[in-house]
Amino acid sequence: MNGTTGTRDFAPxxxxxxxEAERLIAQYPDSRSALLPILHAFQDVEGWxxxxxxxxxxxxxxxxxxVVESTASFYSLFFRRPVGKYVLxxxxxxxxxxxxxxxxxxxxxxxxxxxxxxxxxxxxxxxEEVECLAACDRAPCMQVNLDFVYDLTRENVDALLREIMAxxxxxxxxxxxxxxxxxxxxxxxxxxKSPGARGVSSPNDPGxxxxxxxxxxxxxxxxxxxxxxxxxxxxxxxxxxxxxLKHTGSANEH
Ligand code: FES
Numbered sequence: 001m002n003g004t005t006g007t008r009d010f011a012p013x014x015x016x017x018x019x020e021a022e023r024l025i026a027q028y029p030d031s032r033s034a035l036l037p038i039l040h041a042f043q044d045v046e047g048w049x050x051x052x053x054x055x056x057x058x059x060x061x062x063x064x065x066x067v068v069e070s071t072a073s074f075y076s077l078f079f080r081r082p083v084g085k086y087v088l089x090x091x092x093x094x095x096x097x098x099x100x101x102x103x104x105x106x107x108x109x110x111x112x113x114x115x116x117x118x119x120x121x122x123x124x125x126x127x128e129e130v131e132c133l134a135a136c137d138r139a140p141c142m143q144v145n146l147d148f149v150y151d152l153t154r155e156n157v158d159a160l161l162r163e164i165m166a167x168x169x170x171x172x173x174x175x176x177x178x179x180x181x182x183x184x185x186x187x188x189x190x191x192x193k194s195p196g197a198r199g200v201s202s203p204n205d206p207g208x209x210x211x212x213x214x215x216x217x218x219x220x221x222x223x224x225x226x227x228x229x230x231x232x233x234x235x236x237x238x239x240x241x242x243x244x245l246k247h248t249g250s251a252n253e254h
Pocket of ligand 1: 091092093094095096097131132133134135136137139140141
């Protein structure tokens with residue numbers, strides 16, 4: 001592999017990542033276990049995981065590119081297109097929705113004047129609404145360049161945005177080796193995602209106020225007995241949220 005792909009020479013990136021990749025591969029009995037940290041290493045250098053990086057990772061580990069791509073596309077930890085210096089990923093899943101995520105999402109959209117999967121014109125912010133970040137006990141929450149920010153309010157979001165714009169925010173910016181597009185070409189991603197799961201948002205949903213998939217899921221729960229995976233659930237937030245919706249009659253009244 002000479003590192004030259006498409007219209008750009010990938011060799012300098014490869015040379016930077018290779019020593020770290022070799023160190024990672026040597027740590028695991030099965031080299032494919034090094035895939036995620038190697039993708040992170042490429043993202044650290046380029047600010048995103050480019051197609052060339054995925055091809056290179058596959059070659060290092062003896063994996064088909066399709067395996068690398070399907071792994072990278074599973075995680076919101078990997079940016080598969082050039083993004084802003086700060087990527088705000090707000091959780092739009094159930095616990096966060098019940099704790100006011102929608103207000104937070106609307107607030108950020110209005111403050112930055114961008115929508116789901118879009119980047120501000122100055123390339124400073126990208127914004128994405130993601131599925132559960134596994135921090136449900138501190139809902140609503142988001143990740144900023146993959147660092148968690150918990151217990152979001154409009155006030156602490158404003159403070160965070162101000163610090164980022166002033167260059168004083170504690171989490172460093174991502175490296176930007178390519179100019180982010182104004183949007184992330186969501187249509188192009190559609191073919192790579194599973195359309196099968198009920199209740200999973202379409203990547204073509206606009207997100208935020210325009211994306212009603214999260215609310216529809218809660219409404220479905222409120223319509224009948226709260227049953228998940230064939231069994232009644234005792235998950236407190238879901239049961240309480242569904243009961244509250246039954247009481248008020250409609251999710252849209254919130
Ligand atoms: S629902 Fe938001 S972190 Fe789990």
